[in-house]
Amino acid sequence: MVDVILGLQWGDEGKGKIADFLTPQYDIVARFQGGPNAGHSLEFEGKKFVLNTIPSGIFRKGILNIIGNGVVVDPIRLLAEIDRIKDECPDYAERLLVSKKAHLILPTHRILDAASEASKGDAKIGSTLRGIGPTYRDKTGRSGLRIGDALEADFIDRYKQTVEMHLTQIASLGYTQFNLQEEETAFFAALEDLKKLQLVNSEYLINEAIQQGKKILAEGAQGSMLDVEFGSYPFVTSSTTLAGGVCSGLGVAPKQIRKVYGIFKSYCTRVGGGPFPTELNDDMGELLRKKGHEFGATTGRPRRTGWLDMVALKYTCMLNGVDELIMMKSDVMCDIPEVKAATSYTIHGEETNQVPANLCSTDVLPNYRTFTGFGAHLDHSGGFDALPDSFKDYITFIEENLNTPIRVISLGPERDKTIVRNK
Numbered sequence: 105m106v107d108v109i110l111g112l113q114w115g116d117e118g119k120g121k122i123a124d125f126l127t128p129q130y131d132i133v134a135r136f137q138g139g140p141n142a143g144h145s146l147e148f149e150g151k152k153f154v155l156n157t158i159p160s161g162i163f164r165k166g167i168l169n170i171i172g173n174g175v176v177v178d179p180i181r182l183l184a185e186i187d188r189i190k191d192e193c194p195d196y197a198e199r200l201l202v203s204k205k206a207h208l209i210l211p212t213h214r215i216l217d218a219a220s221e222a223s224k225g226d227a228k229i230g231s232t233l234r235g236i237g238p239t240y241r242d243k244t245g246r247s248g249l250r251i252g253d254a255l256e257a258d259f260i261d262r263y264k265q266t267v268e269m270h271l272t273q274i275a276s277l278g279y280t281q282f283n284l285q286e287e288e289t290a291f292f293a294a295l296e297d298l299k300k301l302q303l304v305n306s307e308y309l310i311n312e313a314i315q316q317g318k319k320i321l322a323e324g325a326q327g328s329m330l331d332v333e334f335g336s337y338p339f340v341t342s343s344t345t346l347a348g349g350v351c352s353g354l355g356v357a358p359k360q361i362r363k364v365y366g367i368f369k370s371y372c373t374r375v376g377g378g379p380f381p382t383e384l385n386d387d388m389g390e391l392l393r394k395k396g397h398e399f400g401a402t403t404g405r406p407r408r409t410g411w412l413d414m415v416a417l418k419y420t421c422m423l424n425g426v427d428e429l430i431m432m433k434s435d436v437m438c439d440i441p442e443v444k445a446a447t448s449y450t451i452h453g454e455e456t457n458q459v460p461a462n463l464c465s466t467d468v469l470p471n472y473r474t475f476t477g478f479g480a481h482l483d484h485s486g487g488f489d490a491l492p493d494s495f496k497d498y499i500t501f502i503e504e505n506l507n508t509p510i511r512v513i514s515l516g517p518e519r520d521k522t523i524v525r526n527k
């Protein structure tokens with residue numbers, strides 16, 4: 105049985121915290137897409153970690169963690185990540201498995217990412233520059249290199265061919281600011297270390313685990329509005345971030361998926377370029393950024409902030425078939441006298457509840473409902489019943505609008521600042 109946890113907005117919803125929180129209910133935690141563009145933060149016992157490629161179950165004893173075939177892996181970043189966790193998880197090598205089918209991010213993929221962004225000028229995507237787009241492009245273009253390929257005799261020849269092709273592309277973009285030799289030295293050293301990890305046919309391993317009645321948590325990266333198919337294209341990432349991506353990204357059949365948990369912040373953030381209908385380019389936006397520490401976990405970039413967008417949230421609940429909602433970071437909204445949520449858009453004078461096909465080229469005017477602020481304190485310690493009525497009104501509004509229960513409420517970055525509702 106596979107449950108899925110994924111972001112319903114533009115990423116950074118708090119997937120790392122909640123995946124770690126839920127892990128004790130599972131035997132395996134698996135990443136199914138994305139790569140080191142992700143930055144998943146976890147806090148417990150006074151310690152803080154940011155994971156990029158490693159699943160967020162790694163800190164729980166006895167849990168297997170799988171980097172699935174749908175993930176793209178940069179050996180340099182993965183090894184740096186292992187370095188950050190190895191004192192906390194001395195047994196990581198026994199519990200971290202990597203699919204042989206996961207594609208490798210090569211140094212020239214990263215350079216291509218930078219070259220492509222530089223060539224776009226103001227129209228750049230605002231990518232994390234981790235080489236994600238070029239690696240997925242080679243994957244679907246059938247010229248990518250997989251981790252398992254690094255074990256084959258002809259790997260170096262194939263690597264050289266690929267790099268030659270990349271260098272032509274980089275030259276055609278007029279990009280020269282790189283030192284490939286330096287990057288390649290680091291890459292091949294890290295690749296040798298990566299080969300010492302458990303490289304597996306993870307689709308067999310996962311399906312055998314399912315047959316044995318084990319429970320698997322599939323941990324999404326990015327968010328549904330960054331999905332390559334249904335996100336705010338072209339300002340998206342290059343993978344399927346939706347629940348549907350679990351099947352191809354891990355090799356499990358749709359019927360094995362039991363429950364989909366959708367995570368959202370009680371406001372919105374976005375990092376990088378692209379449309380953001382409820383964006384607040386004012387003092388309130390700045391306040392949310394400051395109070396919510398809205399700076400990228402991977403890149404440190406300031407995140408754009410705005411009110412909750414129910415039109416987008418309803419869309420992504422639909423696309424993912426969300427069974428239960430998890431609401432994050434409402435504590436950030438303490439002391440704000442009035443809270444707003446967009447309930448519809450006006451487009452060309454017409455009110456609509458749908459996200460337009462081309463959000464980028466459409467003038468969208470959000471229509472807001474205003475709520476009384478939640479007061480000075482929102483604290484997990486008294487449980488749900490002790491929460492202020494104004495906050496409960498906000499919760500009821502969201503649940504009724506999305507026709508989906510909010511099962512978990514997170515009121516702080518730490519593992520234990522979490523309320524689970526058993527209705």
Ligand code: GDP
Pocket residue numbers: 111115116117118119120121142143144145146147396397400401432433434435436514515516517518
């Ligand atoms: P992810 O990419 O979805 O895992 O999210 P990130 O880790 O990039 O960003 C979420 C940020 O919010 C991190 O800094 C978390 O430590 C923090 N965080 C998570 N949940 C809460 C919460 O309920 N309240 C507050 N104030 N911070 C939270």
Ligand code: IMO
Pocket residue numbers: 111114115116117141142143144229230231232233234235236237324325326327330339340341342375376377401
């Ligand atoms: P987590 O898992 C927020 C954004 C980038 C950029 C776009 C494309 O931490 O939620 P890419 O490097 O993927 O080609 O960038 O997607 N982006 C994220 N934004 N959280 C993430 O991951 C993101 N991963 C990519 O900022 O706009």
Ligand code: MG
Pocket residue numbers: 115116117142143144145401402
């Ligand atoms: Mg993040």
